Amino acid sequence: MLARILVVEDEARERADLAAMVQALGFQVETAGDGREALAKFVHFPPNAILTDLVMPRMDGTALLKELAARGDRTPAIVLTGFGSIDQAISFVHNLNAFWFLEKPVQPGALRTLLERAVQQSDLLAEAERLKCQLSYQGVLGDLVGDSPAMKEVFSLIRQVAPTTASVLITGESGTGKELVARALHALSPRSRGPFVAVNCAALPESLMESELFGHEKGAFTGAVERRAGCFEQSQNGTLLLDEIGEMPVRTQAKLLRVIEESKVRRLGGGHDIPVAVRVLAATNRSPETAIQDKQLREDLYYRLNVFHIPLPPLRERKQDIAALATALIRDLNRKHGCRVTHLSREVLDRFHARSWPGNVRELRNVIERAAIVAGAGEIQLRHLPDEVTPAAALQIAPGGVMQISAGVRMCDLEEAYVQLTMKHTNNNRRKAAQLLGICLRTLQSKLHSYETKKAMRAAGQGRD
Numbered sequence: 001m002l003a004r005i006l007v008v009e010d011e012a013r014e015r016a017d018l019a020a021m022v023q024a025l026g027f028q029v030e031t032a033g034d035g036r037e038a039l040a041k042f043v044h045f046p047p048n049a050i051l052t053d054l055v056m057p058r059m060d061g062t063a064l065l066k067e068l069a070a071r072g073d074r075t076p077a078i079v080l081t082g083f084g085s086i087d088q089a090i091s092f093v094h095n096l097n098a099f100w101f102l103e104k105p106v107q108p109g110a111l112r113t114l115l116e117r118a119v120q121q122s123d124l125l126a127e128a129e130r131l132k133c134q135l136s137y138q139g140v141l142g143d144l145v146g147d148s149p150a151m152k153e154v155f156s157l158i159r160q161v162a163p164t165t166a167s168v169l170i171t172g173e174s175g176t177g178k179e180l181v182a183r184a185l186h187a188l189s190p191r192s193r194g195p196f197v198a199v200n201c202a203a204l205p206e207s208l209m210e211s212e213l214f215g216h217e218k219g220a221f222t223g224a225v226e227r228r229a230g231c232f233e234q235s236q237n238g239t240l241l242l243d244e245i246g247e248m249p250v251r252t253q254a255k256l257l258r259v260i261e262e263s264k265v266r267r268l269g270g271g272h273d274i275p276v277a278v279r280v281l282a283a284t285n286r287s288p289e290t291a292i293q294d295k296q297l298r299e300d301l302y303y304r305l306n307v308f309h310i311p312l313p314p315l316r317e318r319k320q321d322i323a324a325l326a327t328a329l330i331r332d333l334n335r336k337h338g339c340r341v342t343h344l345s346r347e348v349l350d351r352f353h354a355r356s357w358p359g360n361v362r363e364l365r366n367v368i369e370r371a372a373i374v375a376g377a378g379e380i381q382l383r384h385l386p387d388e389v390t391p392a393a394a395l396q397i398a399p400g401g402v403m404q405i406s407a408g409v410r411m412c413d414l415e416e417a418y419v420q421l422t423m424k425h426t427n428n429n430r431r432k433a434a435q436l437l438g439i440c441l442r443t444l445q446s447k448l449h450s451y452e453t454k455k456a457m458r459a460a461g462q463g464r465d
Contacts, residue, residue, distance in 0.1 A: 008052035035059030049118035072190035076118035146321035150313040162188035172312030175362030194238030202247035220269025340377035
């Protein structure tokens with residue numbers, strides 16, 4: 001198949017002459033009279049390389065290259081320049097990532113050489129993208145690691161939705177890697193060259209939430225001593241992750257919905273709307289349905305964010321990934337701490353497989369980090385593990401929801417496991433679970449809150465089971 005070249009030139013005679021020359025050199029050719037027309041041609045004629053003039057009406061060569069860069073399009077572009085504007089052309093090569101420049105009048109020999117090299121670069125970029133996708137099938141996608149069926153499904157969902165502009169809702173327990181999924185979606189999207197901004201809605205006090213999201217003008221409130229751009233403006237032409245979306249005040253959720261639907265934001269104290277081009281991702285460790293039922297998440301916002309859903313499995317449901325995760329974590333921790341750890345012993349790996357990992361991958365990382373520091377080099381053995389890693393097979397939930405218990409399990413751990421099993425049985429319906437457990441709803445909510453607190457402390461290496 002012949003390589004496709006898009007010629008962008010406003011002068012009709014020059015455009016026709018260039019097209020004829022390119023076609024005579026053995027390429028498919030399409031023409032456009034300016035940058036806007038060129039962008040429209042991309043739909044049915046995605047080029048391997050672009051040959052563009054600089055000075056054109058409506059959208060010139062400068063605006064065309066900037067728009068392609070904003071879209072994340074890396075099609076090599078050769079800039080045509082007249083006499084005396086070579087310095088300007090060179091600046092385009094450096095500042096706008098143009099492939100190279102060509103001085104008018106165009107010589108066929110020079111044009112052939114540059115087009116062949118530009119097409120070759122285009123092929124190399126396509127091959128790199130293909131290899132990136134191939135690697136994702138082999139258990140690695142960005143910083144995500146796993147070869148289990150559950151993670152293969154996650155990788156497949158990421159690849160499907162990443163090239164689009166659709167909003168994505170990422171759900172999963174704390175420590176499962178929701179932000180890593182968001183970063184992978186950004187890295188594989190056309191907005192990958194734009195900023196990635198993550199906001200933890202649970203960590204922001206309600207009084208600062210709207211200022212953080214939407215920005216404020218000087219004097220908008222006490223302490224607003226200068227104008228500040230919010231997260232939507234900061235992530236312009238990029239991706240914004242709203243982590244723990246269910247913790248956002250309902251009043252702010254209504255304003256957020258308006259911004260997402262209208263693609264416009266107004267700073268606090270501001271008098272006009274600011275257009276924003278941002279892809280919005282949201283994440284939560286809670287059941288969205290339960291949050292809606294408890295009036296903590298607006299239903300209309302949920303449906304606007306949940307255009308595409310990516311559920312993340314807990315580590316206890318993908319234990320075959322633990323060995324690969326450990327290898328990746330050890331490599332990262334060796335760089336971080338200057339250790340020379342090589343691998344986990346067989347006994348440690350067996351212990352890890354027997355553990356339920358309530359803190360998920362974050363807890364696994366913290367356990368391995370502590371063990372790597374203690375070991376310093378070589379093999380991580382049982383004696384290097386922290387005390388909170390409980391004896392193997394002490395308490396497990398077998399397929400079908402059957403609890404398997406051996407001696408040494410503490411009553412508090414047994415109660416927690418049973419409560420969590422009941423929650424899973426009722427699809428996280430708290431009222432139904434409380435009825436089955438024979439306790440009041442307030443007592444159940446208090447227990448669940450204490451479990452989440454203990455899980456967070458354990459994942460941070462601050463508590464013990």
